[in-house]
Amino acid sequence: MTATFEGHTIVLRSLVGSHCANLNIENSDEDWKYFVAPTFDDLYDGVMYANASISETLDYDVHDIRKLGNLLWEANLNFVSVLFGIDYIDDGLVWIAENKEKLAMMNLPRFYNATMGMHREKMSTLLKGTGNTQVLIEKFGYDTKQATHAMRCLLVLKRVSNGMNMSEALWFTGKDREMLIGIKRGNLTLDEFNEMVFLWKGVHENSIKEWFAKQVADEAMHILLDNRIKEFIRINL
Secondary structure (H helix, E strand, O other), X not given: OOOEEOOEEEEEEEEEHHHHXXXXXXXXXXXXXXXXXXXXXXXXXXXXXXXXXXXXXXXXXXXXXXXXXXHHHHOOHHHHHHHHOEEEEOHHHHHHHXXXXXXXXXXXXXXXXXXXXXXXXXXXXXXXXXXXXXXXXHHHOOOHHHHHHHHHHHHHHHHHHOOOOHHHHHXXXXXHHHHHHHHHOOOOOHHHHHHHHHHHHHHHHHHHHHHHHOOOOOHHHHHHHHHHHXXXXXXXX
């Protein structure tokens, strides 16, 4: 594969979002994340290339590969998911794909905080809507897409704390998938959804928080990832 964004060579491409979680339905759009190698001018000028596009059928954003180490260290669920939807990766970065479970788990305390933060953010937007989700508010009385994301965050945390590896925790089947698809399709009223979240957190939140608080971040893995990316850029410049 040789593809570029404005002269920047793509070195990693990943399908994320609902397709990476087995939660896509008939009208689900595709969400892609691209990582590109910096050019000499980027390095000289201290620039981090970025790009993004949103449409009804396709969303994507583009990042400099130098950002990947910190993005994974910050442990935002949207970027951890990149590791498990990889559609293409440059041969020089295959180490990342081979070590995706370790990289996904390298900062579990931060992963808990970031994922709970995302849950709260999604809950706060249920009545706001966006250009693509306003129709859901008009139809169901709230943004069922954001509600699905909010509940998914809680389930991922519970699955990881129960001993699942990250790839298992991010891929939904069985009753958990049925629940999330039901939320997405508007099978619950807003009051019913809020009550479900309240009851679920009452049963599970404390034990999940306690488990993550005992975990230790793997700083050595973070350093190793950054060094691998640095060496890749040096060789390919």
